[in-house]
Amino acid sequence: MSLTIxxxxxxxxxxxxxxxxxxxxxxxxxxxxLVFTISTVSPLDLQVGDYVTYKGEVMTINKxxxxxxxxxxxxxxKFQGQRHTLSRFLIKDEGALVFDYSDTLETYMSMxxxxxxxxxxxxxxxxxxxxxxxxxxxxxxxxxxxxNMIAEACKCEWQIKNKTISIKKTVGQARAYPLAYxxxxxxxxxxxxxxxxxxxxxxxxxVGGTQNLPAxxxxxxxxxxxYDENIEAIEVFGIREGVFEDxxxxxxxxxxxxxxxxxxxxxxxxxxxxxxxxxxGQRIDGQELYVVFRSGMLTDRxxxxxxxxxxxxxxRYEATKDDNGNIYPSxxxxxxxxxxxxxxxxxxPQSYVDAALAELAVKRAEYLASNKVPRVIYEAPLDxxxxxxxxxxxxxxDIIPFIDSAIGLDDNLRVTSVSYPACFPEVLFQGMVxxxxxxQEVTYTRAQRVEKDIKENKEVITxxxxxxxxxxxxxxxxxxELQELVFDPDGYFDPTNIRPESxxxxxxxxxxxxxxxSLNGVxxxxxxxxxxxxxxxxxxxxxxxxLKIEGLGYIWIMTEGLFEGLDPAKAYYLSAKCSxxxxxxxxxxxxxxxxVDEETGYLYLNLGVLYNVFEDKRxxxxxxxxxxxxxxxxxxxxxxAERIDVEQLFSEEITATNFNLNTGRIGNFWVEDGKIxxxxxxxxxxxxxxxxxxxxxFTFDSMNRFRDDFFGYTxxxxxxxxxxxxxxxxSHYTAGDINHEQKNHPYTGIRINMQNAFRNALNIFRGSIxxxxxxxxxxxxxxxxxxxxxxxxxxxxxxxxDATMPQVNS
Numbered sequence: 001m002s003l004t005i006x007x008x009x010x011x012x013x014x015x016x017x018x019x020x021x022x023x024x025x026x027x028x029x030x031x032x033x034l035v036f037t038i039s040t041v042s043p044l045d046l047q048v049g050d051y052v053t054y055k056g057e058v059m060t061i062n063k064x065x066x067x068x069x070x071x072x073x074x075x076x077x078k079f080q081g082q083r084h085t086l087s088r089f090l091i092k093d094e095g096a097l098v099f100d101y102s103d104t105l106e107t108y109m110s111m112x113x114x115x116x117x118x119x120x121x122x123x124x125x126x127x128x129x130x131x132x133x134x135x136x137x138x139x140x141x142x143x144x145x146x147x148n149m150i151a152e153a154c155k156c157e158w159q160i161k162n163k164t165i166s167i168k169k170t171v172g173q174a175r176a177y178p179l180a181y182x183x184x185x186x187x188x189x190x191x192x193x194x195x196x197x198x199x200x201x202x203x204x205x206x207v208g209g210t211q212n213l214p215a216x217x218x219x220x221x222x223x224x225x226x227y228d229e230n231i232e233a234i235e236v237f238g239i240r241e242g243v244f245e246d247x248x249x250x251x252x253x254x255x256x257x258x259x260x261x262x263x264x265x266x267x268x269x270x271x272x273x274x275x276x277x278x279x280x281g282q283r284i285d286g287q288e289l290y291v292v293f294r295s296g297m298l299t300d301r302x303x304x305x306x307x308x309x310x311x312x313x314x315x316r317y318e319a320t321k322d323d324n325g326n327i328y329p330s331x332x333x334x335x336x337x338x339x340x341x342x343x344x345x346x347x348x349p350q351s352y353v354d355a356a357l358a359e360l361a362v363k364r365a366e367y368l369a370s371n372k373v374p375r376v377i378y379e380a381p382l383d384x385x386x387x388x389x390x391x392x393x394x395x396x397x398d399i400i401p402f403i404d405s406a407i408g409l410d411d412n413l414r415v416t417s418v419s420y421p422a423c424f425p426e427v428l429f430q431g432m433v434x435x436x437x438x439x440q441e442v443t444y445t446r447a448q449r450v451e452k453d454i455k456e457n458k459e460v461i462t463x464x465x466x467x468x469x470x471x472x473x474x475x476x477x478x479x480x481e482l483q484e485l486v487f488d489p490d491g492y493f494d495p496t497n498i499r500p501e502s503x504x505x506x507x508x509x510x511x512x513x514x515x516x517x518s519l520n521g522v523x524x525x526x527x528x529x530x531x532x533x534x535x536x537x538x539x540x541x542x543x544x545x546x547l548k549i550e551g552l553g554y555i556w557i558m559t560e561g562l563f564e565g566l567d568p569a570k571a572y573y574l575s576a577k578c579s580x581x582x583x584x585x586x587x588x589x590x591x592x593x594x595x596v597d598e599e600t601g602y603l604y605l606n607l608g609v610l611y612n613v614f615e616d617k618r619x620x621x622x623x624x625x626x627x628x629x630x631x632x633x634x635x636x637x638x639x640x641a642e643r644i645d646v647e648q649l650f651s652e653e654i655t656a657t658n659f660n661l662n663t664g665r666i667g668n669f670w671v672e673d674g675k676i677x678x679x680x681x682x683x684x685x686x687x688x689x690x691x692x693x694x695x696x697x698f699t700f701d702s703m704n705r706f707r708d709d710f711f712g713y714t715x716x717x718x719x720x721x722x723x724x725x726x727x728x729x730x731s732h733y734t735a736g737d738i739n740h741e742q743k744n745h746p747y748t749g750i751r752i753n754m755q756n757a758f759r760n761a762l763n764i765f766r767g768s769i770x771x772x773x774x775x776x777x778x779x780x781x782x783x784x785x786x787x788x789x790x791x792x793x794x795x796x797x798x799x800x801x802d803a804t805m806p807q808v809n810s
Contacts, residue, residue, distance in 0.1 A: 022422030028396040032081030086143035102135040126166035172397025180403040191379040201242030201371035203229040206364035209250035212348040233372040244367035251348035279308040282346040296339035377439035511626035514596040517544040533566040561587035568613035697721030
């Protein structure tokens with residue numbers, strides 16, 4: 001075997017790298033990387049797009065290599081597998097970036113492959129797991145994120161070999177390579193890391209959903225009475241109670257399928273069932289009954305049941321409309337014979353309650369078995385020599401027998417990642433380490449850079465529960481890290497200054513006096529120039545709410561700062577170093593926290609925390625500002641929440657990226673169907689003004705309705721853009737008693753007032769132009785001061801004292 005690997009650019013070899021300097025890492029549903037750390041006496045000509053072929057797979061440089069120069073050039077060069085290419089391109093369906101998709105896995109992947117091949121050719125589909133149709137909503141996500149969403153929705157895992165994508169229930173293989181700590185057991189050391197937010201459960205309870213419970217049921221949720229416990233675990237850990245909850249387990253139809261379908265009209269449809277009970281006798285007074293499809297083109301959509309005929313077993317249901325105004329069923333999105341469904345909003349017979357309880361009991365037992373020992377992740381350095389002797393290569397996704405006698409664990413666990421020198425197994429050397437991460441957790445990494453999804457649970461065939469969405473773990477990790485990094489810059493918070501009265505009942509103040517400031521015009525740019533080890537902070541103003549320099553003020557002018565060469569493994573504190581004698585300051589980035597008065601002549605005002613590098617980038621959190629809570633009032637700077645539900649909102653200013661009023665009112669303005677209606681009228685006399693703002697213009701429609709004992713008519717004006725073939729459309733309309741309208745309201749099309757309501761410079765009405773009410777295509781109009789307005793073809797040419805042109809009397 002060659003001890004080097006060739007680097008190519010445009011199919012031409014440009015360099016070679018020593019394999020002994022490379023480390024290969026592959027994580028299930030996540031990174032696939034080959035990283036070289038080398039030193040050279042001369043610079044290397046490597047750039048984004050250069051690639052190698054390692055273990056039969058093309059791996060590419062997607063980020064300019066890091067380089068540090070002292071007496072040599074020290075490089076960190078990262079090659080990434082094809083899965084990382086997917087994160088560069090947004091998924092599109094016929095040009096749409098935001099769309100819902102409901103179909104089979106085969107159709108999903110056909111759409112996926114068509115989308116990615118439009119920007120990066122060569123992708124194909126491998127093995128696909130047979131699964132029921134499912135629904136996913138895509139919202140401006142890249143292909144790697146979309147692939148995770150598809151796999152998560154169909155309870156599968158993806159695997160990429162070169163550019164071939166397979167989606168299966170469980171990737172990897174069951175390996176006959178049992179591991180345990182000790183000589184000849186495969187592990188010469190082991191690191192056990194407890195999974196956050198996990199708990200040991202030795203006694204388990206179980207509850208299900210709230211749907212379809214009998215009227216006399218004693219609990220709000222389906223509840224399995226009593227508990228299940230593990231005596232052996234109790235002897236080791238004592239009694240530790242936990243609750244299994246799955247709201248999808250409730251008295252319901254299991255594997256019920258549609259026997260026949262029929263369309264009555266566009267808004268009414270029927271399905272034929274084989275129900276073994278009369279649905280009409282199970283209704284709940286005052287509650288609607290719904291059918292929910294669990295497979296097919298209407299998966300996860302629910303429809304109100306209009307009627308049920310027990311003789312024919314036919315359910316008639318009503319069409320529904322989604323948030324985008326699309327009606328279902330319609331087109332190809334219809335129910336079909338064989339589609340699965342459930343019913344909700346009824347009281348199911350006792351036999352279905354018993355079946356749901358039996359299902360809940362099985363899940364409770366699985367929950368207890370999975371949690372009776374501590375949930376941990378093992379960082380296990382495997383013996384490379386033992387692996388080579390047994391001709392075994394452990395890969396991500398593999399399932400292996402694992403024993404940890406210290407906590408009573410003897411189970412099949414998943415290998416979630418592997419990392420080893422790039423020269424393995426052909427070349428072994430002293431101190432070589434083959435590291436595997438082995439555990440009970442498998443995560444779906446969302447590559448979308450801003451969106452962070454919540455975690456959901458998933459099970460694999462080894463009955464080991466997985467948790468979804470890596471980014472939620474990242475958010476939790478950041479919060480835990482922030483808790484460790486927060487400190488008391490003022491040295492104020494000792495026990496004498498934490499008074500129970502102000503915490504429990506009177507007032508709560510969160511923050512430090514020195515940090516009670518805001519910034520104006522300051523831009524913070526971590527990952528500056530795509531380098532995670534740089535941060536740039538621009539110049540701007542620091543406005544302090546409590547501190548000031550007597551005679552000068554409280555607004556410090558900050559100088560811009562650029563900080564380079566940060567350690568990717570370390571977090572940093574951000575602060576403003578402000579002079580005590582002048583309103584000037586500079587930014588400070590430090591590995592250690594700064595106290596406000598630690599340097600004579602300066603104030604260190606803490607701004608926030610810059611986190612360590614994760615997935616090639618840094619995040620940061622700002623800690624400046626204060627929050628006060630007293631009585632029913634909260635005073636703060638910024639509230640971050642997934643959703644804020646407010647019944648009454650009073651604000652001088654609201655700034656939002658997406659403000660959805662739905663149907664409501666802003667002051668005296670109503671909002672209905674995308675239109676803003678300033679006023680709704682009174683009895684006998686209606687003013688109905690409507691302003692509709694469109695993406696291509698606007699329409700203003702002002703309609704007056706007059707009603708009395710003798711006359712009833714409507715009159716109005718309308719102004720719109722880009723309608724009726726005109727850039728600007730002005731119209732006046734009437735209905736009802738036209739003579740009455742003409743007699744009392746002699747409207748003109750356009751009137752421009754010059755002096756008062758009775759003298760108009762220009763009227764345009766029924767195809768003619770007039771001045772002061774007189775037709776004036778050509779002529780001179782006296783102004784009364786010796787001057788005349790001269791018109792040609794209805795246009796004002798000039799104003800002078802020449803009256804030689806034909807005049808029009810005023």
